[in-house]
Amino acid sequence: MIQQVTLMIDGAPVKAAKGSSVLDAALEHGICIPHLCHVPGLKDTGACRICIVENMKNGSSTITASCTLTVQEGMVIRTSTEKIQKLRRNIAELLVAQAPNSRAIQDIAVRCGVKEVRYPFRNDNCVQCGRCVRYCAEIWRANALGFVGRGKNRRVEFPFGIRPEFCKNCGSCILYCPMSVTPCGGPMKRGEERLCGKCESQTLMAPGVVGACVRCDLGKGFSCSRHMQ
Amino acid sequence: MRKLNHFSDLESFRQRLQEKRRNILSTIIIPNGTCCQASNSSAVIQAVLKEMAKQGADKNIHMHLTGCHGFCEQEPMILFEPGNIIYCRVNPEDAKEIVTKTLKNGEIIERLLYTDSVSGKKARTEAEIPFYRAQDRQLLQYNKWVDPRSIEDYISIGGYRALTKALDSISPKTVIEEIKSSGLRGRGGGGFPTGRKWAEARLAPGDEKYVICNADEGDPGAYMDRCLLEANPHLVIEGMMIGAWAVGAEHGYIYVRNEYPLAVQHARLAVKQARDIGLLGRNILGSSFSFDVDVARGGGAFVCGESTALMASLEGKVGEPRAKDIHTAREGLWNKPSVLNNVETWANVPSIILNGSGWFASKGTKGSKGTKIFALTGQVKNTGLVEIAMGTTLNDIIFNIGGGPKGRKAIKAVQTGGPSGGCLPVSRFGIPVDFDTLYETGSMMGSGGMVVMDEGTCMVDVAKYFLKFLQDESCGKCVPCRIGIDRMLEIVTDITEGRGTRQQLKLLEELAETVEETSLCGLGKTAPNSVLSTMRYFFDEYIAHVDEKRCPAGVCKKLINYNIIEEKCNGCGVCLKSCPHGAIKGKKKEAHVIDPQLCLRCGICVTECKFDAIAVG
Numbered sequence: 001m002i003q004q005v006t007l008m009i010d011g012a013p014v015k016a017a018k019g020s021s022v023l024d025a026a027l028e029h030g031i032c033i034p035h036l037c038h039v040p041g042l043k044d045t046g047a048c049r050i051c052i053v054e055n056m057k058n059g060s061s062t063i064t065a066s067c068t069l070t071v072q073e074g075m076v077i078r079t080s081t082e083k084i085q086k087l088r089r090n091i092a093e094l095l096v097a098q099a100p101n102s103r104a105i106q107d108i109a110v111r112c113g114v115k116e117v118r119y120p121f122r123n124d125n126c127v128q129c130g131r132c133v134r135y136c137a138e139i140w141r142a143n144a145l146g147f148v149g150r151g152k153n154r155r156v157e158f159p160f161g162i163r164p165e166f167c168k169n170c171g172s173c174i175l176y177c178p179m180s181v182t183p184c185g186g187p188m189k190r191g192e193e194r195l196c197g198k199c200e201s202q203t204l205m206a207p208g209v210v211g212a213c214v215r216c217d218l219g220k221g222f223s224c225s226r227h228m229q
Numbered sequence: 230m231r232k233l234n235h236f237s238d239l240e241s242f243r244q245r246l247q248e249k250r251r252n253i254l255s256t257i258i259i260p261n262g263t264c265c266q267a268s269n270s271s272a273v274i275q276a277v278l279k280e281m282a283k284q285g286a287d288k289n290i291h292m293h294l295t296g297c298h299g300f301c302e303q304e305p306m307i308l309f310e311p312g313n314i315i316y317c318r319v320n321p322e323d324a325k326e327i328v329t330k331t332l333k334n335g336e337i338i339e340r341l342l343y344t345d346s347v348s349g350k351k352a353r354t355e356a357e358i359p360f361y362r363a364q365d366r367q368l369l370q371y372n373k374w375v376d377p378r379s380i381e382d383y384i385s386i387g388g389y390r391a392l393t394k395a396l397d398s399i400s401p402k403t404v405i406e407e408i409k410s411s412g413l414r415g416r417g418g419g420g421f422p423t424g425r426k427w428a429e430a431r432l433a434p435g436d437e438k439y440v441i442c443n444a445d446e447g448d449p450g451a452y453m454d455r456c457l458l459e460a461n462p463h464l465v466i467e468g469m470m471i472g473a474w475a476v477g478a479e480h481g482y483i484y485v486r487n488e489y490p491l492a493v494q495h496a497r498l499a500v501k502q503a504r505d506i507g508l509l510g511r512n513i514l515g516s517s518f519s520f521d522v523d524v525a526r527g528g529g530a531f532v533c534g535e536s537t538a539l540m541a542s543l544e545g546k547v548g549e550p551r552a553k554d555i556h557t558a559r560e561g562l563w564n565k566p567s568v569l570n571n572v573e574t575w576a577n578v579p580s581i582i583l584n585g586s587g588w589f590a591s592k593g594t595k596g597s598k599g600t601k602i603f604a605l606t607g608q609v610k611n612t613g614l615v616e617i618a619m620g621t622t623l624n625d626i627i628f629n630i631g632g633g634p635k636g637r638k639a640i641k642a643v644q645t646g647g648p649s650g651g652c653l654p655v656s657r658f659g660i661p662v663d664f665d666t667l668y669e670t671g672s673m674m675g676s677g678g679m680v681v682m683d684e685g686t687c688m689v690d691v692a693k694y695f696l697k698f699l700q701d702e703s704c705g706k707c708v709p710c711r712i713g714i715d716r717m718l719e720i721v722t723d724i725t726e727g728r729g730t731r732q733q734l735k736l737l738e739e740l741a742e743t744v745e746e747t748s749l750c751g752l753g754k755t756a757p758n759s760v761l762s763t764m765r766y767f768f769d770e771y772i773a774h775v776d777e778k779r780c781p782a783g784v785c786k787k788l789i790n791y792n793i794i795e796e797k798c799n800g801c802g803v804c805l806k807s808c809p810h811g812a813i814k815g816k817k818k819e820a821h822v823i824d825p826q827l828c829l830r831c832g833i834c835v836t837e838c839k840f841d842a843i844a845v846g
Contacts (some may be wrong), residue, residue: 045709046552049747068552083746090743094712118736120718128705147547147705150530152715154705172522 006073016071021068023051026079027226030213033079034088034111036095037129038067038106040115040225041177042138049091049130050108054078063087088112095128096195104178106196107221114195121193125179126156132173142166145173180224232507235515236393238614239384239508239783244751246385248767250653252608253291254735257332258308260371262459263491270305270320276324277307286696296372296460299614300360303343308373316341346610346632352543360611365592367600367641368576372460377495380502389508391579395471396516404475404582404638405431411468413578417534417571418675419751420597429558430476433566438478440469441562442490443539444485446645449698453602453614453676458485458492461576462499464521464683466509468575471582472601478567484539488529496524501594510758514826531648536569536752536797537562538704546574549651549704550750571676573602593619597663601674607643607681608635615679620661627658627681638683642766648677648695648702649755651762652688671762673755687784688767689774693721703752710735710753713744717760726787729775738764783845786830790846795820797842804834804843 003018016025021044026033027036036048044067046112047175051179054061055069056076063084066077078084092112097119099105101155105127130148136145148157158164174180182188213226220227233239259277261270274294281287298306303317309331320340330336334627345360352358357720373381383389391542395404409424427435442465446454469481494571500522502510513518525543530643532538532547535714540562544550561567577599581589590598597619603626605615609634615624616646623643627633634640645662651672653660660666664674682691700704705711719736723729741757741764748754762769775780780788793804793813798820805813805821812828813822823843 003246037782046708046749049708049749052747064554065552067552087743087747090739094708098712119719127708128711138373149705150532150624151701151703151711152703154711166783173542 003011005071005073005135007077007096009077010079018071020071021067022053022069022071022075022077025071026077027065027213027224030081032143032219033066033215034092034108035067035225036108036127037131039131039223040228042058042131042134044068044139045130045134048127049097050088050112052084052087052091054081054084061084065099068160070229085113089114092140093117093119095127099127099179100193100195101125101128101182103183104210104222105183106183107218109195109198111222112220117196118194121192123190127178128154128156129178130156131176132156135172135176136167140168140170140172141169142168175222181221232505233514234507236397239389239393239514242538243387246381248555250385254289254293255332256293256310258293258295258310260298260304260306260308260372261294262456264301264456265298265304265306265382265490267781268301268304272309272321273317273319273324276321277327278781280328282534284310284333286328289831290332290376293603294376294378294379294793296375297456297614298372299369299456299616300358300611301613302611308355313355313356314357315343315355317343317717319375321838322439329625336518336654356597360615363625364565364616365600366616367580367647368457368461368464368602369572369590369616371464372456373577373846375461375463377462378498380463380499380506380508383461388463389467391582392467392470392474392508393407393514395414395474395582396514399582401431401475401477405469407586408475408581409586411581411589412593412596413574413581413589414597414623415571416573416676417578417603418646418673420674423574426556426558426570426800427472427476430478430566432498433559435564435566437563438476439562439565439567439751440473440476440478440481440577441537441539441543441567442469442481442483442485442572443534443569444483444489444572445527445534445539446489446676447486447529447534447702448649448676448678449679450606450677451604452641453677455492455603456614457490457576457602458483458574459489459495462495462501464493464553466499466503468578469508469522469593470513470569471578472570472575474518476566477520478568478591479521480543482543482562483522483524483526484533484543484564485524486527486533493523493524500524513670514718518658521574530704531698532704532750532752535752537750538569538570547704549706550752552749573677581616585777594661594663600663600679603679605631605664605678605679606685607679607828608638608640608686609633609681610635614761617662619663622661623658624655626662626679631681635683636683636685638685640681640813641686642682642688644680644682644691644759645678646673646758647700649673649758650675650678651751651758651765652682652691653762656757657766671758671765673758685726685782687780687782687786688763688770689721689725689780690758690782690784692763693718693725696721699752699756703756705751707753710750710756713740714753714756716740717744717757721760724771724774725780727778727785729771733774734764734771734775779785779846789830790825790834791823791834792830792844793821793823794828794842799840799842801839803837803839807833809833821836 002017033051035051046065046068051066054065089112092109093114097117133145137143153213307316355361405427413423414420533542535550538548538550602616606612642653700714703710745757800818812824
């Protein structure tokens, strides 16, 4: 039998399998924590930091990504305090300013409550969530893609820049890429980037209400793992 | 060499060595670390050796090449024992005089003695030099007596005695208790209590455990770890062995960056010597304790100084950090319990075991015990490595030891803790330097870099410099650090180039807070410190840049203009000739003029003008 632990997420007692992540436990119970780099079945890296939560301990709280946080008995987690909402909004703003040409990123921005983008847009093609790299390595064991470089110059690349023989053109990388679907209004040209915000009316769930997940269309947009399963 | 098989073997070996050394009447000591070599110490050594051989002085005089002693400003140095006489800034041409006069006849060459930059007095010995006098050199004191390439030197000054004491009579549990009660905290930056880390690793389940020495020092302006590992590698190895005995590890790694070739070389040699003599390997000195060390080279990524990134790099993976919700003391290298400590932390361990935790805890402040080495650099007279008891004030360090400002400009701030630390203004120089006080003031102890800045430094420019460094050195894994720092740099660049607005200042603060709270690892979490601390203490400079489009320190090129003051200029024409862009015009003996359209603000004219006739503003 799978051992279970009980933890509190947003005031609700939640049972989760030992060893699973807080994000999985929350999503399973319909508690919406927006996320980008998390894909069910792949190892979590905590790269996008959208899924941050507050981990309450001895009266103080630490902010950490819920996908890499393992559930523990008696844990107290808060997923949408004012502070978390603000930080999440700021991260989503950074993302959407970097790569506005993606429905997933635009939807995450809407979900996190981004109302304006205070940075100049950049129109990058990649947000380095690493979904493709991990899918290729962990599911197909092909390792045909990897990260190259450091910091600003880090990018996804074939080994030595050449498509290797062991890449079978399966297309999983494209399937899981959040950048492969453009915003509803079509691709944005350079200089014409904007915050789309069309889906705002679809934000049905009231933040902070446990079990409110209705598998919204917005979640479908940013490939929320409730839709992927 | 014969292997030592028992504690008594080591003791008798030590006695034999000390006996042998008693016959040496006079010693000439020349520091030859990386910093010394940079100031041409190798040539001095060659010249002195040649001269000694020529004059036949090489037989009864012992020459001792050591690591850096810390006073890097005055290198290359030569010390003479007995007498403890110091010569500073020696040239290879001085060799003949040194050998004839000092070595053979015991005369002192006045011209080579140290001149105190404040009082102008000559100083003969170490004790007379204010730079050394105000320090409390617990770790650095050994550097003078130890040739890093010789295990015999280390053993003869009492090396590995703490190890035998621990193996012989102290149980691992008591060792940890001792470290705990000494109050030793990690010297790498975080200041985590070392004893607690060890205890956690000891209790963590696992058949294999590791101890790791972090010598991946990457802060600009900090080099105490390099100096320690270079000058006294056995001290670090001994500390690691005691740690391994305490937590139950059988294998250790020294992770040292490849940019420190001499440290790599000395560490490797030290490990080999210790293995040959039987101090590393199976059943050390006949006890049940087995331990071995490997030296691993790092590729020089700043982020690999972070514990999880370092371990990933040791495993052969890309040096990127991972979430640390579970301490590395429980799941570290290859998911086994691992104790990672900084070079200086390990170096502190032997003396704690030897002298007791009470001795160590008697130095320092309530929360931070012992001594700490700082790399004092920047606009002070005496730069170098400074070891002081925790709780010494910044005033003491910068004005007593450092000797005050280097040039005519007054000191304005000090940057502590490298890129993760912050800038403190002169008004805060009264604070005692320890982990907690520095943290409260918005800076950090870091690994111990201290860059002193004078009025000629623009604090916005400083923030920009550190952001640029961090942007280059961020691994790029998580969004707040990769994109956040980049955007912060974008905003600060806008400010220094005169495009800044008040809204941007607000955004900068909010963004800094976001990066601080949400980044994956310590690098990202501390990255905004340089921005936050300069905004906290030097907000007026930001305002001047944003509102008045003016750089008060005259550094930010887009915001300054060079003008010639008519009254002061006598038309000598030096600036006209030196200007690479042909921006200065004027007739001889008449005041010159700078054409702001052609001027590229290189500042060459300011340095060339002997009459201070060029104003920056």
